[in-house]
Amino acid sequence: MFKNFFKVAFRNLLKRKGFTIINISGLAIGMASAILILLWVQNEVSRDRFHEKGDRIYRAYNKSIFDNKLQCWSTTPKILAPTIQKDYPEVEEVTRVHWGANLLFSLGDKRLNVRGTMVDSGFLHMFSLPLVKGNPDKALSNTYSIIVTEKLAKKLFSDEDPMNKVVKIDNRDNFTVTAVMKDLPNNTMFDFEYLLPWSYMKARDWDDDNWDNNSTMTFVMLKQNASITAFNNKIKNITYDHLKGREKIEVFMYPLEDQYLYNRFENGKPAGGRITTIRVFTTIAMLILLIACINFMNLSTARSEKRAKEVGIRKVVGAMKSSLITQFLGESVLIALIAAVIAIVLVQLALPSYNLLVKKNLRLEFGNPYFWLAGLGFVLFTGLIAGSYPAFFLSSFRPVAVLKGTFRKVSALITPRKVLVVAQFTFAIALIICTIIIQHQINYAQQRETGYDRTNLAYVFLCGDMEKNMQLIKNDLISQGIATNISKTSAPITESWSDSWGFEWPGKDPNDKTDFYRFCSDGNLVKTTGMKIIQGRDIDLINYPTDSTALVLNESAVKAMNLKNPIGTPIKDNGIDWHVVGVVQDFILQNPYEPMRPMVVEGPKGWFNVVHIKFNEANGMQKNIAETEKIFKRYNPEYPFEYKFVNEEYAQKFADEETTATLARLFSALTIFISCLGLFGLATYMAENRIKEIGVRKVLGASVANITALLSRDFLRLVIVAIVIATPIAWWAMHNWLQHYTYRVPISWFTFIVAGVLAIVIALATVSYQAIKAAVANPVKSLRTE
Template identity: 45%
Template structure:
C-alpha cells in the first residue's frame, strides 16, 4: 500500500512540475530558515556549556545604590576574593580574582604581538578545566610564569617547543612559558583568552597594596568563583550579600553595596539588570528569532495547503473513483499524508543543501562559527521530528479536505467550488502577507533606530581622529618630545593623552561634593584624566568658560564638566564654582557640550575632566585632513617606534570604534531583513501558484471577454483586484501588530526614534507592489492568450 502511495505521489509531482517546484522550493526555503535559526538558538543556549563546572561557576557582582537607584556592576575591589575565602571558604571550591581582559604587547626575540589575555589567580586553570597540551595546570604557581593558548604558542614559536621560553610583557618584565592550553571555544566567555599571567604579578607590578589606602573603595577588578560541590548557588549568594558592606567606611556604606553570585548559565542570555533586578538580556533575541523561524516555516506550510486545496477539482475524480471502488476515507487520508511527507522529505534534503551553502554568509552576519551537527544524534532526532511535524501540518488540511469529497457528486460532475470554498485560501494568504509585512515594518524600524542614534550629535569631531593604546610607561615619560615630533611631520594637527578614548568611559568615581549638594545626595561622576590639548584634539565644544591652558599653572587643580554634570549639580553658573573630589578642591573653569562616550542609545553620563599626566592610557591623534591617511599613519608609526621600539604600533579609528557600538542592532537588523525577504519570497511563490491556478480556471471566461472587446489592461485588473484586496487586508491586520511589538522593542532605548506613519505606508506599498508583480505575470500571460484556443472546446 505504501509503495502504491509513493508511486502515485511521484507521478503527481512529475506531471505538475511548476506546482511541485513551488511546493518543494518554498517548503525547502522555509525549512532552511528554521534550521539556520535552530542552529543559532542551539549556539546561544549552549554558550559556555563546554566548561565542565558550568553549573557551579559564577561571577561575583555587586549592586550599589546611587540617589535611590540601584545599579549593578561586575567590577569589585581587589581584596574581595581574599575576604570571601576567609569568611565563607567552606562554601566555595575556588575563588579567583582577575584583571579586565585586554590587548597586551608580548614579544619574543624580534616577534611582537598584541594578543588578548588576563591576569588570574592560579585556581582559574582548575575552575575552567583547561585542557593542557604542554605543562600542567599548576603552571601559574610561579609568579613569573605565563600560560599560552595553542594558537598563540603557534604564532610565537611555530613548531618549536614553547616550554620554558622567555616572553617579555610590555617592556616591563619577563615571563617563562610553563604551559600551553587548548584554545577555548568560540561560543564561550573566554574565547579571547590567549594567555594567562599570575594575579600576584599584576598586584606587585602595579603596587596596588602600597598605593591603596582604602582598597574596598576601588571597584576596578573582576572576581570569579566556583561553589562547593554540595552547595546551592542561591543560598551561597545570600550568605555573601554583606561581605563588602561589613568592611567599607561609613561614607561608602551609604551606597549599600550588596554582593551576589551571577551564575555562568546566565552570563550570556540573562545579564541585563534594572534597579538591581535581572530583566533578561539576549534571551529576548532567542525568543524573537525562534518565533520568526516558526512563522517563516508556517508560511511555507500555508503554500502547500493553499495549492493542494486550490487544485482540488483536479484530484476530485481520483478521489471519487477510489471511494467508488472501496477506498476508505482513512486510506485516502493516509495517501495524501504520504504525498505531503514525500514532499517534505525532498524539501528537507534541499533545505540541508541550502543551509550548508549559506552557513558561511550566515555566520559572518551573526558573528558565529556554527556548523551542521552531522554527528550529533540529537540533531537528527530533532530534524526527523521537525520534518514529520512540517509534513503533518502542511498536509493536514488538504488530506482532510480532499478525502471528504462525496463520490456520487464528483463522478456526476456536480462538484463545483462555490464562492465560500476560496475563503480558507484567502485567509491563509492574508496570514502569509500579514507576517511578511510585520517583518518588513520591523526591519525598517530597526534600521531607522540605528540611523537615528548614528545621527545623534556626539559633541566632538570623529573625522580623522585615532587613538593609540599605551603599552609601555616608557613612552609616557617622553610625551612632550613625542608630541613635538608628531606635529613636525605635518601629518598631525594635534595630539593629547587621556585615561580613555572618546568613545568610552573607563572610570566612574564617587566622593564629589559641591555647593548646594542635598543631604543624602551621592556624587558619582565619570572621571577622565586628560592632557592640556585634549579638547583641541577631539574638537569638543565649549559652552561656558575656557579650556585647559599651559598659561595657567593652577589648572592642575581645575576641572571641566559636561552639561549633564552641571545639570546634575544644579549649577546655574558653574564656571568658578568649587567642586571637591575626595576632599580636594577643584575649580570649574569650563563647561563642554555633552560628549556621547558610552551607549549612543542612553542619556549622556555626567562627566568631569581633569589634568593628570600620570593616568594616561591612550594617545589621541588628529590626522591632518589635507594629508593621505595611509601616509600619515606610516609617519606616525615611525615616530612611535622611535620612542617605544619594543611595542607594536596599534591604532584605532574613532569613527570605527563609534560605529562598533551599533554592531548588535545592525546584526539583528540584517538577520531580520534576510528573514523578511525570504518570507516575502515564500509568500510570493504561493501567490504565483494561486495566480497560475486562477488564470487556468478562468481561461474560457478570459477568452469570452476578449472576444467581446476587453483590453489586456481590463483583464489584468480583473485578475489582480482580488489579490490587491487581500494585500490591503493584510496591511490592516499587520499595522497594529507591528506597531505594538516595535514600540515594546524601542522602550529599551532611552534615546529612541518616534515611529512614523510613512513606515507602515511604505511597507504596504512594497507588499502590494511585490504581490502585483507576482500576479501580473500570470494575469498578463492569460490576457494575451489567443481566445480562439481558449474557446476551441466550446
C-alpha cells in the first residue's frame, strides 16, 4: 500500500516537472521565511524567561504624577533593596544592579576596557546564569572579589585556570577571581563580562542612602506562595514614608518575565510594548506560509482536469472518498517534506547575514529533540493546510461525469481560486504599503532638526589621569590645530543620564512637578556642539569667574518655568544656587520621536563623565584621530584611547526601527516573489489550457496585443480587487502603529497609489511573459490535431 502511494505520488511529481518545481520552490521559500521570523520571535519572547525562579522575580518600579499624567519608571534609590530585605519577611532575595561601567583591567602588559556591573550577592541565587567554576554563596563575599565570564577569562588568562588569579582594576585596586560564569545568552537584558560585589560601590564612594536619588535597578524575589498583590499593597508607600511625605511616589513590583515584552505604560498601567512588534512579525510569518500554501492550492486545483480521470477510475474500481483524500493529503505532505529540507538548507545559508541584520546569534538547534518534534509538526501543518482544499476538491469529482468527458470547470464570478489569489495579493500589497510608511516615519525622524551640529564631533569617557590633565590635553589639541573646541559634560550629547523635578525658581507653583533633563558643562558647550544661543551667552568660566554656578536653559525649560526674562534668574538644585546666563534652542537629547523636553545645563560646579571634541574639518579625520590618540596616551598612558562619533551614536536611536523596516522590506519582497511564483504558474497553466482558443483567435486576425490583454485581464482584475481590500487594512494598521510616536509622519494617499501601481506592474510583468509567449506561438501547431 505504502509502496503504491509513493509510486503514484512521485509519478505525479515527475509528470509535470515545471509545476512541481514552482510548488516546491514556493513552499520552500515560504517555509524558510517563516522559520527565520519564528527564530527571531522565539528569541524575543524567551528574553529573561529562562530563569528557573523567574515566576517569583520582580523588578521595582516607581510611579507618580508628572505633567498631569501618571508615569512609571524603573530606576530606584540604592537604599531600597536593603530596606526591603530587612523589613519584609515575604522577600527571599534582593539585588541591586548598577547600570554598568567600563573599567580598565590590567594584567601584565594587557590593558583592556571591559564592561561590567556591581551587584548584591543575591543576584547569583535569583538568576539562572550558572557559574562554571566557583561557589555562588562565597563568590561575592569579599569587596575585592570578582566574577568573570568565560569570554573575559579567555581574554585575560588564555588557557590558564583563572581561579584565584589577581587582576588590577582602574589602575588602583587588585581583585581576586573567585568564580567563572558561563557566557551570557543573547536573550537576556544583562550585558556584562564581569561582576563586582556591591560593597565595592561603597569602597569607591558610589553608594548612597538618599531616597531622592533614583539611580539603580532593584530586583526582588519573593518566597514561594507569597502574594504579589499583597506585597505591592504593603510596599507601595515605602519611598513616600521615608521621604516624610515630601514626594508622592508609589513603588510597585513588575514581573521580570513581562518587563521586556510589555515595557510601555500608559496612565500607570502596562499598555503593550515590544509584544506589538512580535505579534506583527508572527502574523507575517503565518501569512507568508499561508501564501505559499495558497500557491499549492491554486496550482493543484488548476490541474484538476489532468487528474479528473484518475479520480474517476479510482472511484469506479472501489476507492472510497476517504482514501482519495488521504492520497492527496499524503502527496502534499510529501511535497512539504521535500520543501522543508530545502528550506532548512536556505535558512542555514541565510543565518549569518540574517544574524547581522537582527543583531542576534540565532541558530537551528539540530541537537535538540524538540527541534525535530517542532519541525515534524511544522511540516505536517504546512502539508495539511496546503493540501486540504485540493484533496477535498479532487476527491469530490463524480466518476460518471468525468469518464463521459462532460466534466468542466464552472466559470463563475467568484471561485475559490480567485478568492485565494486576491488573498495573496491583499497581504502582499498591505505589506508593501506598511513598509513604505515605516520607512517614511524613520526618514521623517532622521531629518528632524537636532539643534546641534553632529559633524566632526566625537566624545571620550573620562578615565584615569584624564581629569587632572584635562587642561593640558585641551591646550595641545587646540594649539596643534587638531580640534577647534572641547567641552567636558556629564553625559554624551546623545543621552540623558540625569533628570529631576526638584528645581526651584521664583514664582514656581508648589504643586508643579515638571521633570527636567539635567546636563552639566564646564563651558564652551555651544561652540563645541554648534548649538544656537537664543538669549544671553554660553557658560564661560575664563571670562566670567562666577560662572561656576552658571546655568543655561533650553526654550522648553523657559516655557515650563514661565520666565519672561530668564537671564539672571536664580534656580536652586541639589542645594546649589545657580543663575541663568543663557537660553539655547531646543535640541534632541534623548528620543527623536518625542517632543522636546525642558532641560537645564549646569555649569562647572556640576559633575563630569565625558569630553566632547570638535575636530578641525581642515584635517583628514584619520589624521585627527591618530594625533588625538598620541596626546591622550601622553597624559593618560595606562588607558587605551577609545572614542565615539556623535553622528554614529545618534544613528543608533533609529536602530530598532531600521531593523523593523529592513525585515519588512525583506519579507515584503519574499511575499511578492512567492505570490508572483504562484501567479506565474497559474498563467502558464491557463495559457496551456487556452492554447487552441489562442490559435483560432490568431487565425481570425487577433493581434499579439489583443491576446496578451485577453490573458492578462482576469489576473489584473483580481489584483485591483486586492488593492481595494488592502488599502484600508494597511491604513488602519499603520495609523495604530504611528500612535506610539508623538513625532510622526502623516499618512499620505500617494503611498497607496505607489503601492497599487507597483503591485499592478509586478503582476502584469509576471503574467505578460506567459501571455506574450502564448500569443506569439505558431497557431498551426496548436490547431494541427483539429
